[in-house]
Amino acid sequence: MLPMGQPKFKRRKADRPDEIVAAALEVFAEKGFAAARLEDIAARAGVSKGAIYLYFATKQDIFRAVVEQGIAPNLDMVRASLAAPTGNFADLLRGLVKTLSSVVAATSVGGIVKMVIGESRNFPELAQAWHDKLVHPALDAMTGAIAAAQVRGELRPGDPRLHAISLISPMLVGVIWRETFTPVGADPIDIPALAQQHVDLWLRGVLIEAGAAS
Amino acid sequence: MLPMGQPKFKRRKADRPDEIVAAALEVFAEKGFAAARLEDIAARAGVSKGAIYLYFATKQDIFRAVVEQGIAPNLDMVRASLAAPTGNFADLLRGLVKTLSSVVAATSVGGIVKMVIGESRNFPELAQAWHDKLVHPALDAMTGAIAAAQVRGELRPGDPRLHAISLISPMLVGVIWRETFTPVGADPIDIPALAQQHVDLWLRGVLIEAGAAS
Amino acid sequence: MLPMGQPKFKRRKADRPDEIVAAALEVFAEKGFAAARLEDIAARAGVSKGAIYLYFATKQDIFRAVVEQGIAPNLDMVRASLAAPTGNFADLLRGLVKTLSSVVAATSVGGIVKMVIGESRNFPELAQAWHDKLVHPALDAMTGAIAAAQVRGELRPGDPRLHAISLISPMLVGVIWRETFTPVGADPIDIPALAQQHVDLWLRGVLIEAGAAS
Amino acid sequence: MLPMGQPKFKRRKADRPDEIVAAALEVFAEKGFAAARLEDIAARAGVSKGAIYLYFATKQDIFRAVVEQGIAPNLDMVRASLAAPTGNFADLLRGLVKTLSSVVAATSVGGIVKMVIGESRNFPELAQAWHDKLVHPALDAMTGAIAAAQVRGELRPGDPRLHAISLISPMLVGVIWRETFTPVGADPIDIPALAQQHVDLWLRGVLIEAGAAS
DNA sequence: TATGAATGAGTTTTCATTCAT
DNA sequence: CATGAATGAAAACTCATTCAT
Numbered sequence: 001m002l003p004m005g006q007p008k009f010k011r012r013k014a015d016r017p018d019e020i021v022a023a024a025l026e027v028f029a030e031k032g033f034a035a036a037r038l039e040d041i042a043a044r045a046g047v048s049k050g051a052i053y054l055y056f057a058t059k060q061d062i063f064r065a066v067v068e069q070g071i072a073p074n075l076d077m078v079r080a081s082l083a084a085p086t087g088n089f090a091d092l093l094r095g096l097v098k099t100l101s102s103v104v105a106a107t108s109v110g111g112i113v114k115m116v117i118g119e120s121r122n123f124p125e126l127a128q129a130w131h132d133k134l135v136h137p138a139l140d141a142m143t144g145a146i147a148a149a150q151v152r153g154e155l156r157p158g159d160p161r162l163h164a165i166s167l168i169s170p171m172l173v174g175v176i177w178r179e180t181f182t183p184v185g186a187d188p189i190d191i192p193a194l195a196q197q198h199v200d201l202w203l204r205g206v207l208i209e210a211g212a213a214s
Numbered sequence: 215m216l217p218m219g220q221p222k223f224k225r226r227k228a229d230r231p232d233e234i235v236a237a238a239l240e241v242f243a244e245k246g247f248a249a250a251r252l253e254d255i256a257a258r259a260g261v262s263k264g265a266i267y268l269y270f271a272t273k274q275d276i277f278r279a280v281v282e283q284g285i286a287p288n289l290d291m292v293r294a295s296l297a298a299p300t301g302n303f304a305d306l307l308r309g310l311v312k313t314l315s316s317v318v319a320a321t322s323v324g325g326i327v328k329m330v331i332g333e334s335r336n337f338p339e340l341a342q343a344w345h346d347k348l349v350h351p352a353l354d355a356m357t358g359a360i361a362a363a364q365v366r367g368e369l370r371p372g373d374p375r376l377h378a379i380s381l382i383s384p385m386l387v388g389v390i391w392r393e394t395f396t397p398v399g400a401d402p403i404d405i406p407a408l409a410q411q412h413v414d415l416w417l418r419g420v421l422i423e424a425g426a427a428s
Numbered sequence: 429m430l431p432m433g434q435p436k437f438k439r440r441k442a443d444r445p446d447e448i449v450a451a452a453l454e455v456f457a458e459k460g461f462a463a464a465r466l467e468d469i470a471a472r473a474g475v476s477k478g479a480i481y482l483y484f485a486t487k488q489d490i491f492r493a494v495v496e497q498g499i500a501p502n503l504d505m506v507r508a509s510l511a512a513p514t515g516n517f518a519d520l521l522r523g524l525v526k527t528l529s530s531v532v533a534a535t536s537v538g539g540i541v542k543m544v545i546g547e548s549r550n551f552p553e554l555a556q557a558w559h560d561k562l563v564h565p566a567l568d569a570m571t572g573a574i575a576a577a578q579v580r581g582e583l584r585p586g587d588p589r590l591h592a593i594s595l596i597s598p599m600l601v602g603v604i605w606r607e608t609f610t611p612v613g614a615d616p617i618d619i620p621a622l623a624q625q626h627v628d629l630w631l632r633g634v635l636i637e638a639g640a641a642s
Numbered sequence: 643m644l645p646m647g648q649p650k651f652k653r654r655k656a657d658r659p660d661e662i663v664a665a666a667l668e669v670f671a672e673k674g675f676a677a678a679r680l681e682d683i684a685a686r687a688g689v690s691k692g693a694i695y696l697y698f699a700t701k702q703d704i705f706r707a708v709v710e711q712g713i714a715p716n717l718d719m720v721r722a723s724l725a726a727p728t729g730n731f732a733d734l735l736r737g738l739v740k741t742l743s744s745v746v747a748a749t750s751v752g753g754i755v756k757m758v759i760g761e762s763r764n765f766p767e768l769a770q771a772w773h774d775k776l777v778h779p780a781l782d783a784m785t786g787a788i789a790a791a792q793v794r795g796e797l798r799p800g801d802p803r804l805h806a807i808s809l810i811s812p813m814l815v816g817v818i819w820r821e822t823f824t825p826v827g828a829d830p831i832d833i834p835a836l837a838q839q840h841v842d843l844w845l846r847g848v849l850i851e852a853g854a855a856s
Numbered sequence: 857t858a859t860g861a862a863t864g865a866g867t868t869t870t871c872a873t874t875c876a877t
Numbered sequence: 878c879a880t881g882a883a884t885g886a887a888a889a890c891t892c893a894t895t896c897a898t
Contacts, residue, residue, distance in 0.1 A: 030335045034248035038893060048859045050895085059893065118332030120394040121244045128398040136400065158411050165403060166412045169383035172390075180334040181349065184342040189379060197372050198380045202415065204370075230882090252868065262884050264870080273868070458763045462676035466872060476880045478874085487872065546760030548822040549672045556826040564828065584846075586839050593819075593831060594840045597811035600818075608762040612770040614778065617807060625800055626808045630843065632798075655861065680889065690863045695890065 017055045020045045021069055024062045029111025029179075033063050033119050063119075067126045070112035071134050077103055078138045089149035090203055093167070096142075101171055101195040110175045139164055170198045231269045234259045235283055238276045243325025243393075247277050247333050277333075281340045284326035285348050291317055292352045303363035304417055307381070310356075315385055315409040324389045353378055384412045445483045448473045449497055452490045457539025457607075461491050461547050491547075495554045498540035499562050505531055506566045517577035518631055521595070524570075529599055529623040538603045567592055598626045659697045662687045663711055666704045671753025671821075675705050675761050705761075709768045712754035713776050719745055720780045731791035732845055735809070743813055743837040752817045781806055812840045 023045035027036045038059060042049045056062045081096045103109070120127035139161070146160040155163075174191040182188045237259035241250045252273055256263045270276045295310045317323070334341035356378040363369045369377075388405040396402045451473035455464045466487060470477045484490045509524045531537070548555035567589070574588040583591075602619040610616045665687035669678045680701055684691045698704045723738045745751070762769035781803070788802040797805075816833040824830045 032246050032248060032332055032336065034246060035336060037891090049893090050859050051857080053894070054857065114331060117328060117390055117394050118246055120397065122246065122249060124398045127394055131395045131398060131400045135395065156415075158415065159407070161401075162404075162408045162411045163415070165387060165408060166384045166415065169387040170380050172387055173379060173383040176331055176386075176390075180331050180341055181345045183334065184338050184345060186345045186350065187375075190376075193373070194376045194379060197376045201370075201372065201377070201380065251866090263868085264885065265883055267869070267871095268882065271869095460674050460676060460760055460764070462674060463764060465870090477872090478880050479878080481873070482878065542759060545756060545818060545822050546674055548825065550674065550677060552826045555822055559823045559826060559828045563823065584843075586843065587835070589829075590832075590836045590839045591843070593815060593836060594812045594843065597815040598808050600815055601807060601811040604759055604814075604818075608759050608769055609773045609777065611762065612766050612773060614773045615803075618804075621801070622804045622807060625804045629798075629800065629805070629808065658861090679887090691889085692864065692891080693862055695892095696861065699890095701889065 016045075016047065016051070017065075020047065020052055020055060020062065021065050025066045025070075025108060025111060028063060028066055028115055029108070033059075033115070033122060060123075063115075063123065064126060067112060067116060067123070068129060070109065071130060073107075074103070074109065075134055075137070078134070078141065089145065089152075089154050092145065093199060093203070097167075097171075097195045097199050098192075100168075101174075101192045104171055104175055105191055110179045113172070113175060114179050139168075142167065167199070167202060170194050230259075230261065230265065231279075234261065234266055234269060234276065235279050239280045239284075239322060239325060242277060242280055242329055243322070247273075247329070247336060274337075277329075277337065278340060281326060281329060281337070282343060284323065285344060287321075288317070288323060289348050289351070292348070292355065303359065303366075303368050306359065307413060307417070311381075311385075311409045311413050312406075314382075315388075315406045318385055318389055319405050324393045327386070327389060328393050353382075356381065381413070381416060385409050444473075444475065444479070445493075448475065448480055448483060448490065449493050453494045453498075453536060453539060456491060456494055456543055457536070461487075461543070461550060488551075491543075491551065492554060495540060495544060495551070496557060498537065499558060501535075502531070502537065503562055503565070506562070506569065517573065517580075517582050520573065521627060521631070525595075525599075525623045525627050526620075528596075529620045532599055532603055533619055538607045541600070541603060542607050567596075570595065595627070595630060598622050658687075658689065658693065659707075662689065662694055662697060662704065663707050667708045667712075667750060667753060670705060670708055670757055671750070675701075675757070675764060702765075705757075705765065706768060709754060709758060709765070710771060712751065713772060715749075716745070716751060717776055717779070720776070720783065731787065731794075731796045734787065735841060735845070739809075739813075739837045739841050740834075742810075743816075743834045746813055746817055747833050752821045755814070755817060756821050781810075784809065809841070809844060812836050 020041065024036070024041045026044060027041045030036075031040075036059075038052060039049055041062070042052055045052075052062070056065065077099065081099055116127055116130050142164040143161045146155060146163050149155045150157060150160065171191060171194070174189045174194050177186070177189045178191070234255065238250075238255045240258060241255045244250075245254075250273075252263055252266060255276065256266055259266075266276070270279065291313065295313055330341055330344050353375070357375045360369060360374040360377050364371060364374065385405060385408070388403045388408050391400070391403045392405070448469065452464070452469045454472060455469045458464075459468075464487075466477055466480060469490070470480055473480075480490070484493065505527065509527055544555055544558050570592040571589045574583060574591050577583045578585060578588065599619065599622070602617045602622050605614070605617045606619070662683065666678075666683045668686060669683045672678075673682075678701075680691055680694060683704070684694055687694075694704070698707065719741065723741055758769055758772050784806040785803045788797060788805050791797040792799060792802065813833060813836070816831045816836050819828070819831045820833070
């Protein structure tokens with residue numbers, strides 16, 4: 001029996017749950033919920049199978065933690081963008097999209113999005129949480145901003161919610177493409193470039209109208 | 215009313231595979247591959263578990279059949295749209311999108327798309343087949359049409375592949391939304407309306423420019 | 429509907445059971461009872477799976493028929509050998525062994541023996557039938573002949589049953605070797621040569637005794 | 643009585659595989675490979691079905707382990723016998739046979755031999771391993787010893803390999819008899835007695851020749 | 857707390873047997 | 878009689894979860 005207790009470099013137990021969730025995210029994103037094996041998650045988190053049950057009661061709980069943990073940071077980002085000073089719409093949008101596309105490129109939202117989509121029928125509560133807490137507020141905010149800009153005469157008329165959807169769709173598709181087709185040899189999509197070109201086009205129109213060149 | 219009543223016979227070898235694939239599509243789309251139970255597929259197809267193995271060697275084979283069977287009809291649709299008379303780009307596009315959005319609204323592509331995305335890591339061959347046989351050709355054709363229209367001076371410059379992605383993204387997102395969020399109480403997205411407004415906007419631009427006709 | 433009945437070359441239905449038994453013998457000998465598939469037997473017999481059930485109620489019944497059908501012809505052979513005129517023992521034995529080893533070389537007893545050995549615990553009735561109807565009578569007859577020859581002073585003393593076993597063992601081992609090791613590349617055993625040399629040796633002794641050369 | 647009572651603990655990773663192999667040997671020897679149920683093996687080993695899969699990947703692997711584990715100890719025995727001091731052939735042989743027949747009487751080779759014979763077509767690799775590692779070396783050694791004794795003038799001429807086969811056959815048949823016919827009521831064969839009488843006879847000859855010493 | 861051997865319920869897969877044609 | 882599609886009971890195998898250490 002060692003006289004002086006544990007080695008000081010031992011990982012703090014307080015970090016364990018996060019490490020497990022991080023490992024679980026990888027495995028779930030790769031295999032989906034049902035095909036993911038607790039043993040793989042444990043191995044990737046560097047703990048034993050049994051240790052996982054010290055922090056989570058069931059496999060479903062881990063999954064829930066993973067998906068819910070993906071909400072908060074993105075929610076913050078959305079809130080931050082909404083809190084921007086109300087300049088003109090074009091500038092607002094360009095700023096937002098820049099932030100968004102860098103977040104999307106840098107984080108693992110991709111995997112979580114895949115999971116939310118793929119397991120929406122098996123975990124409706126999670127799809128709902130994602131919708132209610134993240135997707136709907138974000139979409140709502142953007143819809144509101146568009147409507148306001150329309151009222152101000154900055155934007156043409158048109159259903160503002162559909163406009164909002166049009167705006168973010170390519171980025172979402174870019175993420176899905178990266179998760180789905182790039183790994184099997186498809187040409188990658190340059191998400192920031194796509195986002196920028198899309199927004200430019202969206203803002204300026206693509207048809208060259210006689211006498212109305214930009 | 216049929217003169218002699220429907221045959222209630224069990225022997226229908228020729229029809230079985232399609233019935234099984236149809237049932238499997240429903241179950242796989244709902245649960246994903248791993249969580250789908252052969253027993254459920256069998257029950258929904260109205261056959262016994264054993265009968266499935268008269269037509270498919272493994273569960274994976276059923277899955278493959280489902281996903282591959284989703285390629286051909288859509289491929290035909292793409293081909294048909296490409297064979298359209300070469301009018302001006304706007305008309306071509308409006309026609310294509312109309313077809314596309316009605317197909318998307320009427321068929322079960324939604325479920326298959328979900329499966330392809332969700333199981334892309336577990337069945338890379340299928341993701342690849344979908345990409346190589348359907349997604350890439352379709353995207354390529356659209357990219358070509360856009361590039362041609364740019365050359366003709368109908369469209370502004372810009373990366374034509376990214377343009378093509380921008381164009382179809384909202385429809386894809388609409389389908390995913392329908393599969394993911396509508397079932398948990400989210401406001402549905404009117405896909406045809408979205409598609410039309412998106413195309414209009416894409417073609418005409420959304421910013422009201424001084425001196426530009428509507 | 430054909431006016432004149434069946435084509436005359438159609439196989440007589442009376443032959444069917446035998447054909448099935450013959451096919452079953454092959455498959456059972458190769459795979460053993462449990463691993464043999466009815467479908468394989470049917471295919472090898474050139475009939476449908478269903479047809480088998482017109483002649484046999486269960487798979488076990490086919491197996492019983494196969495094993496029992498292996499008894500009768502061999503039993504006849506034993507009887508014939510026993511009915512031989514009581515010459516001196518050596519001649520009797522040489523005749524018997526010649527017959528025996530040619531039978532063994534020409535027929536499929538090998539496979540049946542394998543089956544009887546391998547399935548003796550699963551079908552004790554069959555092991556018993558083989559013992560009671562074939563093995564025991566044959567062994568008994570030979571034991572009797574040896575005992576008689578001992579009484580006549582032709583043979584040295586010794587347990588006659590053990591002597592009988594000694595005598596036939598090499599032939600049995602030869603058959604088992606042929607079924608077991610020859611197919612995996614072992615040098616084959618020349619059963620007739622083995623039988624003859626064994627009997628010669630058995631009759632004459634192998635030690636060269638001083639002053640007693642044959 | 644053990645001082646502290648037997649540990650009734652479940653955790654015995656090191657012992658499990660052997661316990662499972664021992665249990666499997668019994669079940670396989672009784673039922674054959676295909677008819678043996680994992681559940682029976684597990685029950686006889688005192689573990690759950692699942693525990694077996696902690697040590698063996700498939701049912702076939704267990705079978706292989708059982709059969710291969712039967713090779714080594716017998717191989718040792720053969721080697722030991724061969725290492726005997728080169729006395730005259732008769733003594734060598736009597737020693738060998740004594741060892742052999744006691745081993746055969748005391749161990750479970752019988753069951754394994756049955757399995758090797760019965761499953762030779764389903765597991766050719768195992769039949770081959772038994773032949774190459776055990777049967778062939780043993781037979782070869784004996785063949786060599788016989789040939790040498792012939793050269794020394796101790797033994798009469800004759801194919802030494804067939805001689806070797808003649809010599810061991812009765813013991814093999816004795817084992818098979820014990821496994822096959824004794825359980826269904828046949829008179830048992832006294833294997834050591836059979837072996838001794840066989841060797842005596844083999845060495846001395848059975849025909850009483852005029853003028854020959856006993 | 858932490859481990860990982862052990863459990864057993866649940867799933868895929870096989871195949872003897874049935875039965876509609 | 879004959880067929881072979883269909884059935885469903887049985888068996889191999891997996892893996893989330895428990896628990897002795």
